[in-house]
Amino acid sequence: MLMPASHEEVVAWLDDHAGVLSSEDVEVEHASGRVLAAPVDTPKDVPDGPVAAVDGFALSAQATVGASDYNPLPLRIKRAGEAMTAADVVPVASGDRLPDAGADTVIPSYETEPRGEVLDIYAPLAQGENVIAAGREARRGSRVLEAGRVLREMDIAMLIELGVGSVFAVRRPEVGIVIIRGDVADADGPMIRALVARDGGSPHDTRHRESEALAGVFSDYDCDLLLVIGGSGLGSNDHAPAALDEAGEVVFRGVAIRPGETATVGRIGHMPVVILPGPPLAALFAYDVLAGRAVRRLAGRPFDWPYRSHRATLTRKIASGLGRLECCRVLVAGDRAEPLAVAEHRTLSTAVRADGFVLVPPQSEGYAEGGEVTVHLYDEY
């Protein structure tokens, strides 16, 4: 009989054995979505002098004092490089340095219309309008991005503007996936591979038959985390835990989660190993509770549940057993959540039909109708 460990205990052990990985140098162009291993400080003032924030004409704000619809001030358009006086304007493109000769302000092209060599100004401009002052984007030595940042697309543009060519990013976790094939199609492998990628890992999978010498298969892996799919049960064919025990150490045989009770956790040397149950719904939930979190921790990412949470009121009660973490799939309509039939709780189709799930902790027997719960939403938006 399985004496499953509490999920808190197993998660705590995995947390201890899945710390953030070392870093590697990554070209900024390819760093979107990567996690910074070290902060980035600005190597120089950006911009290094005042630049135009928009396409337009650089001028001295002083020259526009008194301009109005009744008193347009005609300023002369000079070419860049020509000698400029305080009554002249010079065309500039966004990002161009302002000409030195007294220009401190830019009037946007889209707000004006040149009349031959003359630009009529109809309103005074404030000094510095449409100008990015030296160091305004980033001041030399200032911190632009903190360690742990999951780099946004915009960060890449920022780093390029700063002249930063590469960053220290956390290495992508290499996740070995051993798929133990029975006679049925492998429904789990592609799902787990996609989940590992979602969590920032690089999945590497191989398929093996239960009859193989699995201990040797496991030992051949040298990665940051090893996932074994299938063969976790107590049937006579469930050799995976025995093989793990032979190759390394089984630390937890069974975890108090439903579905997913037969999940097994241990290690081979420093490599943590999670054996996931074969039934897809159990594999999914055990992955999410145990393995996904480990992948995200190794990757240096936020490691809580990677689902949007949403508060909702239950339209029916959820009944749950004491002593284990249960996953109840629900339909969501606005701020109401409808539990899907508990009797169906072993079918993957309940998750496919669901909008999300409610976790019922071990110390709870469920939630009453009308109770407010947190739903984790499966879809991103």
Add this chain to the structure above:
Amino acid sequence: MLMPASHEEVVAWLDDHAGVLSSEDVEVEHASGRVLAAPVDTPKDVPDGPVAAVDGFALSAQATVGASDYNPLPLRIKRAGEAMTAADVVPVASGDRLPDAGADTVIPSYETEPRGEVLDIYAPLAQGENVIAAGREARRGSRVLEAGRVLREMDIAMLIELGVGSVFAVRRPEVGIVIIRGDVADADGPMIRALVARDGGSPHDTRHRESEALAGVFSDYDCDLLLVIGGSGLGSNDHAPAALDEAGEVVFRGVAIRPGETATVGRIGHMPVVILPGPPLAALFAYDVLAGRAVRRLAGRPFDWPYRSHRATLTRKIASGLGRLECCRVLVAGDRAEPLAVAEHRTLSTAVRADGFVLVPPQSEGYAEGGEVTVHLYDEY
């Protein structure tokens, strides 16, 4: 002088010219994240007969009536294939068909412990417990997934269980990106490429100098959407709109958004074209308002803002100009949002520092301190 069109007008035109693409056959194994172009109906009952939902022992529920801690019922363990009577149990792995001879229920291995050839039953079992009945996952002919579904990881497992080998998925939008280089580093290209990928498109970019014959460059593209970065302004070097006019048609010269006023939209034949301003913050916002939505529409995805929204109270007022859609970056702490200085509104660093942004519509002059606003959050979680 630019007479920008309202963003609503431009978005409506783009919506008309960026409908969902045709479909292609995609192997299920590689379909995670793809969008279904057609619904999937179940080709057969799954399972096709009752199967064990967990590893354990199949038995007849009838044989467990009267079992208790004081009256354990010893049942004989037969091997699969051996003749079975109503007082026997047969080991089964999850997913196995129940043996025909009267077994209707499964007792999980993790709740029991064989004693040699005998299994002691300590409590009655309900008929059908831990069994997935025929057609319970999916009934032949029933709809499993609707068209438009963005396939989840779990859907892949479900499709494999159904024996579905490939699906009709919406073709990935091919998005051409023409980067017009000035003398500065190309900060926009990698950012826009990553955003296109986020929105489900396949980016293809080439770099060109402003001095090139851009109309020919544009005409050479044959893709679902063409993005041109830079050269949208009114400076003397801003040839992109003129080149678009030569190669096809400029429909909107300027869009009433800030930043991003000089964005230009048109088409070459059936191919919609969006010219994004070069300054990265403007490129980002114009991409998000105009181009990203078009990519998501082409891809058949939900095309609203691809950011989590969050209600928050403003700690300071937001002042905005009438007549244009403005993007105000904010810091978020719990349910409070702090606008970042408006004076900095042309610097990318304000977005990098921000947690998200508030949209101020054209007909609004902003929001008062204490007002409740919707923040679009940049980070996923």
